[in-house]
Structure formats: C-alpha cells, structure tokens
Amino acid sequence: MGLFGALFRRRGPSAEALERARAWEEALERDALPPFVEERLAGAAAGRAAWVATMSPAELRLVRSHGIRPVATVSGTCWYHYGWSWTQGHAEGWHLALDRIRREAAAAGANAVVDVRMRTLRHTFGASMDFTLIGTAVKIDRLPPSPDPVVATVPALEFVRLIEAGIVPVGIAVGAQYEWMDNTGWGGGGGGWSSGWSGPTWNTQSVLRSWNSQPLYELTDFWEGIRRAAHAELRRNVAPMGNGVLAHIQFGEIIKQERDKQPPNFLGRHIVIGTVVDTPRRAELSPDIEPVVDMRDSLSPLRLPGAARHSAYSADIIDQEGAI
Amino acid sequence: MTDDTTQPMPEHALARLAGLRREGHPDGIFTSDFSVNEFLLVRKAGFEPIGLCVGSCIYHLGFQFAGWTASQELDLLSTAMYEARALAMERMRAEAQNMGADGIVGVRLAVKRLEWDAKVLEFVAIGTGIVHGKGHTGFKGPNGQPFTSALSGQDFWTLLQSGYRPLEMVMGSCVYHVARRGPMAALGSVGQNVELTNFSLALYEAREIAMERMQLEATKAGAEGVVGADLHEGSHNWSSHVIEFFAIGTAIVPIEGGADPERIPDPKLVLSVNS
DSSP states (O other): OHHHHHHHHHHSOOHHHHHHHHHHHHHHHTTOOOHHHHHHHHHHHHTSSOOOOOOOHHHHHHHHHTTEEEEEEEEEEEEEEOSSOHHHHHHHHHHHHHHHHHHHHHHTTOSEEEEEEEEOOSOOOSSEEEEEEEEEEEEETTSOOOSSOEEOOSOHHHHHHHHHTTOEEEEEEEEEEEEEEOSSSOOGGGOOOOOSTTSHHHHHHHHHTSSSOEEOHHHHHHHHHHHHHHHHHHHHHHTTTOSEEEEEEEEEEEEEEEETTEEEEEEEEEEEEEEEEEOOTTOOOOSOOOOEEEOOGGGOGGGOTTSTTSOSOOSOSOOOSSOO | OOOOOSOOOOHHHHHHHTTOOOOOOTTOOEEEOOOHHHHHHHHHTTEEEEEEEEEEEEEEOOOOOOOTTOOEEOHHHHHHHHHHHHHHHHHHHHHHHHHTOSEEEEEEEEEEEOTTOTTEEEEEEEEEEEEETTOOOTTOOGGGOOEEOOOOHHHHHHHHHTTEEEEEEEEEEEEEEOOOOOHHHHHHTTTOOOOOHHHHHHHHHHHHHHHHHHHHHHHHTTOSEEEEEEEEEEOSSOOTTEEEEEEEEEEEEEOTTOOOGGGSOOOEEEOOOOO
C-alpha cells in the first residue's frame, strides 16, 4: 500500500467512528437511541456514572430538599429542510426534536426534563435549520421512572415552585399558520380569500397609494385571521398534554410580493410557542406572599441612566475602562 | 413507618410526573403569556387566565401639511395615531368579551413598522384575559365590558391588595409640528445662551394636550385615578420638526368595601446579600 495509502487511510474516519455513525443513522431511522447513548444514560440513572446538570448550587439545594435528583443532560436535535412551507417546517422541526429529547429522558429513567432550552445554530444551509432542545433530566426519588417524562422549559428553581403550587409544566406546544392574500383566491395553506377586481389586494393597494390616514381593514382582518388560526392550532397541540399554555414566543411577519400590473400579494405567517402546563383550575395557593422592598441600589430607578425614566444623559459619572 | 423528610408535593402533580395523564380537560385550555411568577400571583389574587387576547390594526398614515413657521397640532395625524391604537385595543377587548373574560392584564401596546412601506404601521395590543375564580362580577370594566390594564400579574395583585381595581387603559395622543425659527431670530441668537421660547412652548403645549386627553378619558370612565401613567415622545418617520406625545396609563377605582388604609400592611425592608 505504501506511504500514500497509509496517509490516506489515516485521514479517513476510524473504524470505531464509522461504527458510531452507523449506529446513529440506524437509531434515527427506527426512532430509537444508539446503544452507547442508552448505556451512558442508564449508567447515569443507576449511579454508575456522574450525573450532569445545568443547575446552580442554589437550584441543586432546592431540588434536593424536594427529593429530586439530577440525572443527565439530555437533548434532541432535528435538522429540518422546509420545502413547501417555512411555517409548517418550523412546527414539524420542533415536534421531532421534542420526541427525541423525551426518548433520551425516558432512557435516563427520568420523570422530567427541566431547564429545557430551545436552540438553533446560526448556520443556514439552503432552506433548512436545526431545531435543538437541551435540558437536565431529573428523577423524583419517591416515584418510579416515567414512560413519558414531562419536558419543562423552566429552570429547576421555578419548576419546584410550580410543582408546589400544583402546576406541572409538561411540554412545549407550537402553533404555526401561514396564508396568502392574493387576487386569485388560490391561497397556500388553505386560504379562502375571494377573487375579483375589487378583491382585498385591490382595496389594500388603493389605500396604500392614498394621501389619507386610514386603517387597512382587509389586511388587518387577514392578519388577525392568521394569528387566531395559529392560536387555535396551539390549543389543539396543547390538548393531549395539559390544560394551559404560557406562550412566550410569538413571531409574525407580513411579506409583500410585488407583481407586474397587478396589486401585490401578501404572505402572512405567525408562529406561537409556549410551555404547556397541567393544573386543576381554582387551586388554592398555600404560601402567603409578603411584600418587601429590596434595598439594593441596582434596583433603584435613579441608577438606570439611559432608561426611559431618566433619559437626558446616557452614561454614569465614572465611565471607566474596567477594574484597575 | 416512613423516613421521608422531603418537602410535600401535591398528589396530582406527583401522578403526572409518574407518567399518568388526566383524560379530558373539562374547563378547556387556556393560553397566556404570563411568566411563572405572574401566573402564581394572578392565581393568588383569585383569578384564572383564560386566553391570550390580541388586537391589531394595520394603519396607513397619510400626510398633513404644516406651515414652516407655525407651531400647531397636526390634528389629522393625532386622530389617526389615536384611532389606530384605539382600534387595536377595541379588537383585543372584543376577543376578551367573546371568551367571557372579566378583564385583561399585562396589556402591551406596541407599534411596528412594516418594512415594505414606511407609511404603514402595525399597532398591536396583547394581554391575557382572566376571570374571577369564584365568579365575582364586581371586577368588570365600564359598561360591563372586560377591564383592560397594563399591569403585570405582580402589579395586579399589589393593586388589589391596596384596595383598588383596574378599570381601563386610557390614552391621549398629540402629534405636533414645532415651528422653525426665522433667519433673523437665528442670527440674533448666534453666540448667546438664550432660551428658544417657541420650542419650549411647543413642547409644553403638545405634552399638555396629550395629558389632558388621557385625563379626560379617565374621568369619563368614572375612574378615581390613573396608575402607571407614562408619556412617550416619538416620531414615526415624520419630518424632524414633527413629534408625537403619547400618554398612556391604567385608570383605577376603589373596590367596593375595599381595603381600609390602616389595614394595608407595610412592606418589609430587605437587603438581599447574594447579588
């Protein structure tokens, strides 16, 4: 084989790496985990290997006092290409990532995953994006492992406070919707806009060209319809998991598409993502709330130069380079 | 005998964490944009969230001419800026009414510019519709409609503790053209420290008009006062001498048979040492 062959061989992946790549591929295909990942997670669950958590010491103290034990860092990733719909692609990408993080958590014998973060690399390869979830799998001492661990976006500190108040954060729900406003009535995503020369796009165009101040009623109605549909889908997505959702991520945009000798078309899309909770309604909250005034200076509005309250000067008196 | 010394946790929460699911949700599903703390405090105040309420209004802002030397309100623009926000708020309130909400807390009112047309602004009002857990009807806003408030869950709890309830968000807008100074006046002040009186007056007048309008709205709604009042100055892609003053706040009234001032506990002073 000679020198050339030796160099060439050394540059390729080792047999072991190839074996791992094959195991990953096979696992993804049959919705499972590779044997070495299962082994690592099972090891952490059984206490044979060190546990890994994103928690701060304060959080660790709180979860331990409630009989909760961190097990392992678990994740789920799906690199997804959106073909016919960017909007639906996002929903599908997150759902696949959720299935995968749940699978890892179940392999770790966990009851819940806390501090779940939604992440995306800022790399774009064409019309695709990665959807990644990372969190800390935890086990509750007095409970058997769950076949279906809950996925909580909140950090451990808030997780415990919610549980104490009878509120279980159980998962992540996504509602996504898009629609075209155009003249043909052939909307994507099941659009139902009527056609005709006096259709919504003609009316919208005439308002846009006028000198008057007035609401764009058609565009507003179109936009609200999309948003309502996205929220309705969010509720449908919540229903199998819990009875409420704290929706913290709302993303929407209206895109204008110019056309030759015709009024422009409009594409509206809206994505809403939230933490699903399961809680009996009208639950009594046990701990009393005591009002306090925090005397730290950093909380005083007088110390926030540049903020809305105090906008005449932007900087503090000592504008130094750093510690001496 | 048990040696379990850990903190107690509710039974239904434990069942859920063990992987058991409740089937069916008789009270439906709520949506909200509360944080964890807000959610807990709204519940502590005796309310339950029912749904996110959103209203928007996409608005085309036209043009209004103002003379070079005239300090004057651009009333068409004032009306437009007010109308656009009022429509967004009204649509939000209609959503809340359809859900059967007693009111909306945590309302945020935002203005977005659509990137494809500088004259088109989107006004969005978003908040969480809530109902009283025991069906108390005394919290509705004017005319039995849901109340609106910019108060966070924390502020809402604190306001109820102090014996008041929110009524509705009130606002006033004034778009004002500040006159340019003539060439003689500009020459006369070269090298001198002088007040530019016409500019001072214009700012005073514009701010006064916006505040008056907000106050009048609160009075008409039957409010005792306005909390969280804020005055924004802004320019939405207008010429440099045109400025909008926008006043907004939450009008409040005392709760019937509400808290006796003597019985409102003083907050305790604390100093946290770990941050």
